[in-house]
Amino acid sequence: MTNPTAPTAYRTPPVPTAPAIELVVMDMAGTTVADDGLVIDAFDSAATAVGLAETGAEREDARRYVLETMGQSKIEVFRALFGAEDRAQAANTAFEAAYDARIDGGVMPIPDAAETITSLREAGIAVVLTTGFSPAMQHRILDALGWQTIADAYLAPGDAVRGRPHPDLVLTAAMRVQVGDMANVAVVGDTSSDILSGRRAGASIVVGVLTGAHRAETLRGAGATDVLDSVAALPALLMP
Numbered sequence: 001m002t003n004p005t006a007p008t009a010y011r012t013p014p015v016p017t018a019p020a021i022e023l024v025v026m027d028m029a030g031t032t033v034a035d036d037g038l039v040i041d042a043f044d045s046a047a048t049a050v051g052l053a054e055t056g057a058e059r060e061d062a063r064r065y066v067l068e069t070m071g072q073s074k075i076e077v078f079r080a081l082f083g084a085e086d087r088a089q090a091a092n093t094a095f096e097a098a099y100d101a102r103i104d105g106g107v108m109p110i111p112d113a114a115e116t117i118t119s120l121r122e123a124g125i126a127v128v129l130t131t132g133f134s135p136a137m138q139h140r141i142l143d144a145l146g147w148q149t150i151a152d153a154y155l156a157p158g159d160a161v162r163g164r165p166h167p168d169l170v171l172t173a174a175m176r177v178q179v180g181d182m183a184n185v186a187v188v189g190d191t192s193s194d195i196l197s198g199r200r201a202g203a204s205i206v207v208g209v210l211t212g213a214h215r216a217e218t219l220r221g222a223g224a225t226d227v228l229d230s231v232a233a234l235p236a237l238l239m240p
Contacts, residue, residue, distance in 0.1 A: 021205065021238050022184040024120055025173045025198070026151075027071060028131045030190035030212020032113040032231060033141060038106050040066065042098035046078070049094035050087050070213035071191030073132050073163025096137050103144045110211050112232035117150055119235050126152040128173035132163050132193075152177055164193040170201035186238060188231060190214060192222035199223045207234065 026032055029039065043066050044054075053059055062081055069077050074095060078088040117127050128151060131138045135156040142148055153176045157163035161172055174185055186205035187198025190212025198206035199222075208219030208227045216227045226237060 020184060021125055021186045023126045023128065023174060023177055023179045024186045024188060024234070024238070025128050025130055025170050025203070026117070026231070027189035027191070027194050027212075028129055028138070028141065029133075030070065031188060031194070031209055032110050032117070032129065033107055033145065034110050034211070035107045038099055038102055039070070041102070042095045045098035046091040046095035050082055050091045067213060069193065071132050071164050071189060071193035071197075073157040074134070075157075076163055077132075092134075096134065099133075099137065100140055103140055107141055107144055109145060109147075110230060110232075112230070114147070114150060116231045116234055120238070121152070123235075123239055125238065126177040126179075128153045128155060128176065130155045130169045130173065132157065134158075164189075164191075165196035165200065167197055167201035170197055170203060174201075188234060190219075192218050195219055195222035195224045205238070207237070 029035055040063065043063065047059060047062055048054055052062060065081060066077060075088060075092045078091040078095070079085070082088045082091055120127050133141070133156060135158055138154060138156045142154065153173065155161065155169050155172055157169070162168045170185065170187055174182060179185055182202035183204040185201070185203040186207060187194065187201070187203045188207045188209060189195060189198070190209050191214050195206050195208055206223060206225050208214070208216065208224035209230055210216060210227065211230045219227050228234065228237065
């Protein structure tokens with residue numbers, strides 16, 4: 001017979017453990033790749049090519065919009081700025097030509113970015129590099145850096161894959177490397193669009209880095225779970 005006065009034994013619930021990260025989806029420009037202001041320079045060339053005044057409020061407003069939307073698909077940015085599809089396409093063509101002309105010697109790895117990618121992969125974590133540039137421009141940058149085989153996969157906006165801040169690039173990366181649970185995915189980027197993309201995809205860790213376009217308060221405001229000085233600190237976060 002149970003003693004009604006006996007103290008009740010309570011089992012301490014187990015402490016939940018953080019999910020093991022199987023995939024890191026990393027942005028390129030500003031996160032793993034430095035381009036020394038090439039995006040703004042190329043934008044100025046594109047804006048001039050489609051007839052935007054070289055000085056004045058309209059040019060400054062457009063330049064500010066480009067900075068605010070860093071990380072997003074460039075053609076979508078030009079559609080928002082210039083409206084008509086033919087004008088947006090002309091701007092995108094001029095932008096890519098100007099950027100391409102300065103890639104050699106104008107882009108370089110963020111310090112320790114290559115080593116970080118390598119250490120993650122050696123630990124069994126897949127790495128997918130993503131961008132807001134076109135696929136052709138992404139591969140041009142990879143060729144300039146000699147990064148053709150540094151990651152498990154490379155993704156850019158294109159047919160059936162929308163650019164950031166949509167979740168498509170992150171979800172496509174997870175499908176590409178066959179991750180079963182989005183809780184096992186980390187997303188890393190230097191812009192609010194990178195952070196929003198990771199949040200919308202359901203990644204459990206969404207990291208902002210301070211080597212690119214946006215500051216810590218902007219990254220945190222977008223929902224970053226962590227803000228790091230650079231990707232060099234990522235292994236310590238994911239593999240403590």
